[in-house]
Amino acid sequence: DVLADRPTGDAVLELDGVAKHFGSEAVIEDLSLSVREGEILTLLGPSGCGKTTTLRLVAGLDRPDGGEVRLNGQVVSGPTQFTAPEQRGIGVVFQEFALFPHLTARENIAFGLHEWDESARESRVDEMLDLVGLDTQGDSYPDELSGGQQQRVALARSLAPEPAMLLLDEPFSNLDVDLRVEMREEVRRILKEAGVTAVSVTHDQEEAMSISDRVAVVNDGQIEQIGTPEQVFQHPESRFVAGFLGHASFLSGYVRGAEVETGVGIVPRDQIHGLATEYDMTRIDVLVRPDDVSAVPTADAESGTTANGHIVTRRYLGPTILYEVELDNGDRVQCMHNHDEQVDLDEPVRVSLEADHDLAWFPREQRTGENGGDRSD
Ligand code: ATP
Numbered sequence: 001d002v003l004a005d006r007p008t009g010d011a012v013l014e015l016d017g018v019a020k021h022f023g024s025e026a027v028i029e030d031l032s033l034s035v036r037e038g039e040i041l042t043l044l045g046p047s048g049c050g051k052t053t054t055l056r057l058v059a060g061l062d063r064p065d066g067g068e069v070r071l072n073g074q075v076v077s078g079p080t081q082f083t084a085p086e087q088r089g090i091g092v093v094f095q096e097f098a099l100f101p102h103l104t105a106r107e108n109i110a111f112g113l114h115e116w117d118e119s120a121r122e123s124r125v126d127e128m129l130d131l132v133g134l135d136t137q138g139d140s141y142p143d144e145l146s147g148g149q150q151q152r153v154a155l156a157r158s159l160a161p162e163p164a165m166l167l168l169d170e171p172f173s174n175l176d177v178d179l180r181v182e183m184r185e186e187v188r189r190i191l192k193e194a195g196v197t198a199v200s201v202t203h204d205q206e207e208a209m210s211i212s213d214r215v216a217v218v219n220d221g222q223i224e225q226i227g228t229p230e231q232v233f234q235h236p237e238s239r240f241v242a243g244f245l246g247h248a249s250f251l252s253g254y255v256r257g258a259e260v261e262t263g264v265g266i267v268p269r270d271q272i273h274g275l276a277t278e279y280d281m282t283r284i285d286v287l288v289r290p291d292d293v294s295a296v297p298t299a300d301a302e303s304g305t306t307a308n309g310h311i312v313t314r315r316y317l318g319p320t321i322l323y324e325v326e327l328d329n330g331d332r333v334q335c336m337h338n339h340d341e342q343v344d345l346d347e348p349v350r351v352s353l354e355a356d357h358d359l360a361w362f363p364r365e366q367r368t369g370e371n372g373g374d375r376s377d
Helices: 051-059 105-113 118-131 147-159 177-194 205-211 229-234 239-244
Strands: 011-022 025-036 040-044 066-071 074-078 090-093 165-169 198-202 214-219 222-227 249-256 259-262 265-268 283-288 293-297 309-316 321-327 332-337 348-353 360-363
Touching (some): 011 051, 025 051, 025 222, 040 177, 040 205, 051 165, 051 198, 090 147, 105 118, 105 147, 118 177, 177 205, 205 229, 222 239, 259 283, 293 321, 293 332, 321 348
Parallel strands (some): 040 198, 040 214, 090 165, 165 198
Antiparallel strands (some): 011 025, 214 222, 259 265, 283 360, 293 348, 309 321, 321 332
8 A cells, every 4th residue: 555654645646556668677576655735855865876766657648558647536647547748737847947047037927827817927926036035037038046046037937837746856956065955955946835746856865854844766667765854864764764864883792681782892782773673692783873973082081982983084074083093893983083082093982872873783694704694693
């Protein structure tokens, strides 16, 4: 049941077992998801995973080879049904904005409203200019507007005809970094204020997490996990999801009753989210993100502590520095420090975990040079 994870609200869009092949290559196989009214859902995944193909199937620019696409409960793509794109009432915002250069902002926004009578059209355009914060720029041409303003016009133009839903294809990729961060918040505000149901696609995990109500992590044409940004980030269900959503390192652990032994010491079992009892006396991998870990040079560490690792790489990220520490048992973990807590390469450090952070885990995966299996001691 594609609605199983949907506690409330009517589904505006449903994909049910959708498949798409190009030649002999299956780009999408058996993809199901549903998007409820007013929700912003983002398909997040690496280049080539099938995100754009999925959007094209929803828009009706391509026909699926299997499964069904339903819009407000009506089949728009299926074995015996295909509704033309212009009849679906779906708005699309492309990454290049695609504004008409010879039309003003106002005329661009009015473009899809040719069937409206003039006074309704004018007041709708005013309403849209107001919504996107361009009420004084209506008479400007696209080349007189900044990238962020052009994007606002593109959004306003797509929203003006009151679409059943909106699709956004990598909407921020043409903006520079600062503007991108600002526009994420703006686009979310505008979509929420318009109350429109939206599906966006991106390969940028920060963007996905900041604009979406739910994120579907796509890998190789399939959804690996779907959930709120917090759920997919904090409780990834696969190593792919863990690694795609942020820096992920793994501590090898051995579960012994209420404790898990790791290269940074004993971790209480209840700090590890949902660790099933059947995993007692077995090896697991504990997922740690840079903010779960701290590494203190042993010279500064409280007296009596000894090093359990040393710094092997240091990556300057501007406001913070990302370190990789090799633990005495060979595991490598990453941690993020501010400038006032700098550590030198090769410096011996005492690594510990933040006690109040909830950690995710995975059954042990065999690593190279290991014979694997449970430890017998
Ligand atoms: P990107 O972020 O790079 O756009 P994506 O996740 O959107 O990636 P798609 O554009 O959906 O990926 O493409 C998925 C796969 O399908 C790719 O391997 C691509 O080469 C292939 N593909 C897409 N469209 C076609 C087509 N019309 N004919 C043949 N192969 C295609």
